[in-house]
Amino acid sequence: MQNNSQLKGYLRKDGRKGIRNVIVVAYLVECAHHVAREISSHFRGQQVHLIGFPGCYPNAYADRMMNALCTHPNVGGALLVSLGCESFNRNRLLENVAASGRPAHLVGIQQKGGTRKAIAEGIAWVEEAMQTIANVEVVNLQVSDLIVGTVCGGSDATSGITANPAVGKAFDTLVANNGIAIFEETGEMIGLEAIMSQRAITPALSEELRKSVEKAAKYYTIMGHGSFAPGNADGGLTTIEEKSMGAYCKSGNSPISGLIKPGDIPNKPGLYLMDVVPDGEPRFGFPNISDNAEIVEMIASGSHMILFTTGRGSVVGSAIAPVIKICANPETYERMQDDMDIDAGKILFNKASLDDVGNEIFTLIQAVAGGEKTCSESLGHQEFILTYKTFDPIGPGCLPV
The missing domain is CATH 3.40.50 (Rossmann fold)
Structure with a gap:
């Protein structure tokens, strides 16, 4: 059994500790999937992971999930890839990730001028962000x-x-x-x-x-x-x-x-x-x-x-x-x-x-x-899928007092 005192974690602003220090490239609609995939593929074998929500219509569950995933303790930073006309609240997600102390950036494909320009901007940002997160404080993990x-x-x-x-x-x-x-x-x-x-x-x-x-x-x-x-x-x-x-x-x-x-x-x-x-x-x-x-x-x-x-x-x-x-x-x-x-x-x-x-x-x-x-x-497995669902908040009896 490994000695707990030898375990190290990446300390996040909210006090949680990650066991990995990943950059996520997150597409916010299926139309942005290819651009996001091309950006993440440029860093094959490195800690850059592709995630995303394919839907164009808004969904509270998907919004909550993407906010939680982009600020997960194993995530060091997030690149958001938007087509530009989808319903996803991209600016709020960007603000939330930035407020969590992580480097965050939004690439708008339409605003940037198309596929090639968006890919180039995304790759350049990820390269810079990887250098930034290399300096995240490492602390003891129990x-x-x-x-x-x-x-x-x-x-x-x-x-x-x-x-x-x-x-x-x-x-x-x-x-x-x-x-x-x-x-x-x-x-x-x-x-x-x-x-x-x-x-x-x-x-x-x-x-x-x-x-x-x-x-x-x-x-x-x-x-x-x-x-x-x-x-x-x-x-x-x-x-x-x-x-x-x-x-x-x-x-x-x-x-x-x-x-x-x-x-x-x-x-x-x-x-x-x-x-x-x-x-x-x-x-x-x-x-x-x-x-x-x-x-x-x-x-x-x-x-x-x-x-x-x-x-x-x-x-x-x-x-x-x-x-x-x-x-x-x-x-x-x-x-x-x-x-x-x-x-x-x-x-x-x-x-x-x-x-x-x-x-x-x-x-x-x-x-x-x-x-x-x-x-x-x-083996390089990084499967990811997120679809539409709907949930009510949990009741007061669901969590320990």
């Missing part, structure tokens, strides 16, 4: 400074008996060390609301947890499709309840301190459930169109890194926050080990216990916080 999220993707019959409960063990250790752990998602807790709500630290939170799962069940019923893919069935899962039990294991055994929605940052150490299912009647389609959509939402809530469990073999990484890939199936690990950080499948052959793998995950959390690259980082 486990208690960390927020760690977890998602599962490409699950199979091994996920719920190896990788997911091993993450639960790591989460228990993280919470015991006053860190913050976030698990998802209410759409994969259907059938477990009674059990899960018993772990809430207050009766009010218990009721909020139960209602969030009931909302998810209603939403999916209206959509006519649940969080269950053909690959799950091919991998040996039979029902959403079975998948839910496996997904639930990622939460470990700690008391549940709160329920948050995308962009909410937990206010105290503990374990939190993230509700990713939109409020109200379905208006924008399925709530989790890909695993990366949930990864982005956890990053917007402050996650420094993501623990990603998979049995089938997902390879995705992420912009802004490192992804630690934990493989549930030993056959998948053998076939795809270049993409996998931890082999949890060895539990099946009694080569390791759940505690052993849980400790291995927790040790890797510290190593990644200390700068060690994950497999997805080394």
Whole structure:
């Protein structure tokens, strides 16, 4: 286990500490995507990441997400790329990033005179900003400074008996060390609301947890499709309840301190459930169109890194926050080990216990916080997706007093 006193973080103006020092190139409408991609591609292999919102029509959720992402503790500065006629409030985003103490700049493609001129301006600014953020103050980082999220993707019959409960063990250790752990998602807790709500630290939170799962069940019923893919069935899962039990294991055994929605940052150490299912009647389609959509939402809530469990073999990484890939199936690990950080499948052959793998995950959390690259980082994965959603604010009983 790495000595906490050896961990270093990038200190931000709001007191949070980052484990990476990334420049984000953020497009504010799909029409600006190509220009932003050309700018970020110029810095391939460096800490310059492409993110963005493709929609032209305004959306409060997307606005909140982009503001949270551009001021994430792992982000050192932000270049905003605008076409010029989209509805996104680009000037407010620019002001917010600048007010956070980060270098920020807006490139307007129409105003600048087109693609080539906008790309040239963007590249020149990023080169200058990279020199600026190299001087960000580096301070001691403790486990208690960390927020760690977890998602599962490409699950199979091994996920719920190896990788997911091993993450639960790591989460228990993280919470015991006053860190913050976030698990998802209410759409994969259907059938477990009674059990899960018993772990809430207050009766009010218990009721909020139960209602969030009931909302998810209603939403999916209206959509006519649940969080269950053909690959799950091919991998040996039979029902959403079975998948839910496996997904639930990622939460470990700690008391549940709160329920948050995308962009909410937990206010105290503990374990939190993230509700990713939109409020109200379905208006924008399925709530989790890909695993990366949930990864982005956890990053917007402050996650420094993501623990990603998979049995089938997902390879995705992420912009802004490192992804630690934990493989549930030993056959998948053998076939795809270049993409996998931890082999949890060895539990099946009694080569390791759940505690052993849980400790291995927790040790890797510290190593990644200390700068060690994950497999997805080394391979250059920077997937990112942000779409339309709508959420009501969380209730007063959702967070610890």
